[in-house]
Amino acid sequence: MNRMAPPTASRCIITDMETGRIIKIVSNQYEVLCDSGSYTCVAMGKLRKGRSPIVGDLVEVEHFAKQSGIQRIHPRANELRRPLIANIDQAIIVMSCKEPDFSPSLVDRFLFQIVYHGIEPILCVTKTDLIQPKDSIHAWIQDYRDSGYQVYTSDKAEAPEGFADRLKGKISVLCGQSGVGKSSLLNKLNPDFQLQTQQISKALGRGKHTTRHCELHAVAGGWVADTPGFSSMDLSYMEPITLARCIPDFKDYVDDCKFRDCIHMSEPQCALREAVEQGIVNEDRYAHYQEIVALYQNQKRRY
Ligand SMILES: Nc1nc2c(ncn2[C@@H]2O[C@H](COP(=O)(O)OP(=O)(O)OP(=O)(O)O)[C@@H](O)[C@H]2O)c(=O)[nH]1
Ligand SMILES: [Mg+2]
Ligand SMILES: [Zn+2]
Numbered sequence: 001m002n003r004m005a006p007p008t009a010s011r012c013i014i015t016d017m018e019t020g021r022i023i024k025i026v027s028n029q030y031e032v033l034c035d036s037g038s039y040t041c042v043a044m045g046k047l048r049k050g051r052s053p054i055v056g057d058l059v060e061v062e063h064f065a066k067q068s069g070i071q072r073i074h075p076r077a078n079e080l081r082r083p084l085i086a087n088i089d090q091a092i093i094v095m096s097c098k099e100p101d102f103s104p105s106l107v108d109r110f111l112f113q114i115v116y117h118g119i120e121p122i123l124c125v126t127k128t129d130l131i132q133p134k135d136s137i138h139a140w141i142q143d144y145r146d147s148g149y150q151v152y153t154s155d156k157a158e159a160p161e162g163f164a165d166r167l168k169g170k171i172s173v174l175c176g177q178s179g180v181g182k183s184s185l186l187n188k189l190n191p192d193f194q195l196q197t198q199q200i201s202k203a204l205g206r207g208k209h210t211t212r213h214c215e216l217h218a219v220a221g222g223w224v225a226d227t228p229g230f231s232s233m234d235l236s237y238m239e240p241i242t243l244a245r246c247i248p249d250f251k252d253y254v255d256d257c258k259f260r261d262c263i264h265m266s267e268p269q270c271a272l273r274e275a276v277e278q279g280i281v282n283e284d285r286y287a288h289y290q291e292i293v294a295l296y297q298n299q300k301r302r303y
Pocket of ligand 1: 126127128129130154155156157176177178179180181182183184185196197198199200208209210211212227228229230
């Protein structure tokens with residue numbers, strides 16, 4: 001029997017590669033969760049020339065003697081621009097009743113971006129303890145429910161009822177302005193969590209950007225990305241015909257317009273506008289859609 005060791009050359013090509021998911025990026029350090037553990041990795045040279053790895057990416061990691069490096073990014077199932085994250089199942093739009101004030105126009109901007117990228121939206125309205133039972137925000141919440149959206153509500157004490165079940169087995173991302181209570185929501189779901197939270201600035205009436213990085217956390221049997229808050233996003237890239245097709249409460253109507261290239265603004269016999277006029281589709285959401293179309297058209301005019 002030949003007991004000789006395999007030739008050295010073949011030993012050299014055996015590499016220690018593993019697939020993992022990026023759960024956090026700070027400076028140029030990538031935290032990648034693999035089956036064998038969590039590794040702080042660098043991006044290898046050939047990656048730097050192409051697209052950059054982002055949180056949520058599935059990557060091939062090579063383990064060397066003293067460090068681990070990301071060699072390849074798997075193709076992405078989807079990708080959000082703000083917050084920047086890949087491969088997510090659902091995005092939770094977090095909006096507070098007060099501090100900062102509830103804004104349906106901002107909810108819809110988040111919503112449009114999420115559905116445009118093929119991601120399932122969920123709405124979570126926080127700080128219900130700060131409003132009276134007769135506050136008009138309750139009517140807004142009902143409007144979203146009537147339009148077919150899933151809406152959770154929470155107060156200072158409790159995470160929304162049934163919310164933990166919705167996260168199970170999924171990769172989710174929290175989107176919302178600073179100070180709405182995104183990190184607080186995760187702390188409520190898992191008492192072991194101590195994510196930093198901070199009162200909103202009384203002077204400015206808005207958050208102080210307490211969370212600084214996008215990071216996936218294991219919570220409620222799933223993964224949820226806590227993200228830094230923001231309230232402005234560039235949506236002028238969204239192509240109107242495609243956007244209208246992606247909006248869940250619009251899509252049943254857009255195929256019945258007279259013109260196939262109808263962008264549902266002033267074209268005759270527009271089925272979407274008729275549905276709005278009949279009160280079937282929410283007129284505020286339609287107005288918010290029109291704002292995005294105007295942004296798109298302005299941007300096109302400039303180039
Ligand atoms: N009254 C009340 N306060 C809340 C509720 N949820 C969060 N807060 C408070 O709102 C403030 C901001 O909460 P955070 O969780 O830090 O907000 P955030 O969305 O993570 O903010 P950024 O990290 O800056 O994006 C904190 O003082 C929380 O205690 C709630 O349901 N009711
Ligand atoms: Mg936070
Ligand atoms: Zn139309």
